[in-house]
Amino acid sequence: MSKIVWLASYPKSGNTWVRIFLNNYLQNGDTPADINNLEDSMHAGTRELFDRLTGVESSDLTAVEIDRVRPWMYSRWAEESTETLFVKVHDAYRCTDAGQPIFPQEATKTAVYIIRSPLDIAASMANHLSITLDKAIAYMADERYALASSGGKLHRQLPQFMGSWHSHVQSWTRQTALPVHLIRYEELRHTPLTTFEKLLLAVGLPVESERLAKAVTFSSFDQVKQQETAVGFKERLSDTPMFFRHGQTGRWQTELTAAQIDVICYHHQETMQAFGYLDAYGRPEINQGTV
Numbered sequence: 648m649s650k651i652v653w654l655a656s657y658p659k660s661g662n663t664w665v666r667i668f669l670n671n672y673l674q675n676g677d678t679p680a681d682i683n684n685l686e687d688s689m690h691a692g693t694r695e696l697f698d699r700l701t702g703v704e705s706s707d708l709t710a711v712e713i714d715r716v717r718p719w720m721y722s723r724w725a726e727e728s729t730e731t732l733f734v735k736v737h738d739a740y741r742c743t744d745a746g747q748p749i750f751p752q753e754a755t756k757t758a759v760y761i762i763r764s765p766l767d768i769a770a771s772m773a774n775h776l777s778i779t780l781d782k783a784i785a786y787m788a789d790e791r792y793a794l795a796s797s798g799g800k801l802h803r804q805l806p807q808f809m810g811s812w813h814s815h816v817q818s819w820t821r822q823t824a825l826p827v828h829l830i831r832y833e834e835l836r837h838t839p840l841t842t843f844e845k846l847l848l849a850v851g852l853p854v855e856s857e858r859l860a861k862a863v864t865f866s867s868f869d870q871v872k873q874q875e876t877a878v879g880f881k882e883r884l885s886d887t888p889m890f891f892r893h894g895q896t897g898r899w900q901t902e903l904t905a906a907q908i909d910v911i912c913y914h915h916q917e918t919m920q921a922f923g924y925l926d927a928y929g930r931p932e933i934n935q936g937t938v
Contacts, residue, residue, distance in 0.1 A: 650756035763832035
């Protein structure tokens with residue numbers, strides 16, 4: 648039996664960037680790893696994975712029934728694997744209606760939680776979903792918000808309950824069942840070598856300096872954006888111009904109106920202050936996430 652490392656985040660917080668880095672580090676190739684070879688099976692919400700491991704058509708089940716099976720499914724996945732599984736998660740940390748954690752402790756090695764300022768997430772999320780900034784901001788404040796749960800069509804992914812940005816962050820960082828290594832998007836951007844080295848140590852991978860430096864270079868934003876421009880990226884939604892947009896920090900200062908900034912800070916004040924995105928007076932920090 649192997650173990651699972653959960654790569655958890657609210658959408659547009661850098662999860663894909665972390666996966667691309669790990670892919671480059673593990674492959675240790677002489678050229679950048681193909682961004683389109685991030686296997687769909689390495690996403691906790693993949694419908695095909697559920698159907699294959701359980702032998703049940705998820706399309707025949709309700710969201711509540713699917714959740715009841717997910718802990719068993721992940722345990723079986725770990726049992727079948729001979730290597731550590733690095734699995735992307737957008738769900739909030741939560742339990743089934745029977746009180747069983749969705750992400751089982753016995754199958755887990757550790758969790759990595761990637762956090763990013765909600766002020767920067769807003770525009771990135773609006774671009775990703777091809778919606779207005781105001782709608783993205785409303786989604787981020789919605790305690791009932793879930794992915795792949797709307798409309799009458801069958802989504803490729805299972806329903807994934809997230810709630811608001813504020814409650815999502817707290818669900819992972821305040822739970823005590825699983826160990827959590829916190830990564831700040833802002834530190835990924837400004838001190839990638841140090842931040843990724845800490846990640847390798849947290850997930851139990853050996854740290855080799857030259858290999859680390861190469862993986863950081865091969866997974867840089869400019870490199871992955873160049874790949875997407877040349878061949879596309881299969882995780883991009885069909886209506887989205889580009890998946891990898893800017894990858895910068897602090898763009899909220901020019902992308903959001905004063906009113907939009909106020910709305911975000913109002914809804915997420917407690918958590919933003921706790922993680923250094925607001926000062927003690929509730930004002931946005933310009934150099935965010937440094938505490």
